[in-house]
Amino acid sequence: MAEPSAALLMFISARHAERRVQEAVLAAGHDDLSPAMMRIAGQVAEEGSRVTELAERSQITKQSASVLVEQLSRAGYVSRVPDPTDARAKLVVLAERGRDVQRVARREERAIEREWTRHLGVGGMAELRRALSGLRAITDPYL
Numbered sequence: 001m002a003e004p005s006a007a008l009l010m011f012i013s014a015r016h017a018e019r020r021v022q023e024a025v026l027a028a029g030h031d032d033l034s035p036a037m038m039r040i041a042g043q044v045a046e047e048g049s050r051v052t053e054l055a056e057r058s059q060i061t062k063q064s065a066s067v068l069v070e071q072l073s074r075a076g077y078v079s080r081v082p083d084p085t086d087a088r089a090k091l092v093v094l095a096e097r098g099r100d101v102q103r104v105a106r107r108e109e110r111a112i113e114r115e116w117t118r119h120l121g122v123g124g125m126a127e128l129r130r131a132l133s134g135l136r137a138i139t140d141p142y143l
Contacts (some may be wrong), residue, residue, distance in 0.1 A: 017109070021133045022038055028104045040069065077098035078098050080092055
């Protein structure tokens, strides 16, 4: 069998991490969040985000993002506030319940990094971070 591509190997690791974070969030009592809702909520910037930005970053349509934001809003994870830079626009911001989910997610992300560091060693993890950061320069349009 052929060796998997680097892209596939990164995808497998990313999916593993995403699944672990989702499981931690659900275990913390946020069982009303679907994976799609978690993905879009994870894109909300600290200062808030417009629905169009969330759609773009999540690689879904604006209509789908709007539906997910509405579901998150009804469940108390986000709220919509006026955009201070454009009176016609609204920003999606994390509500306290959303910030609680974010804390759970960040805690699990740190646990995953510790496990990966134990497996790869400190040097190996540093090398992985350098390589991925280098790739981000050519793959992340939001830098």
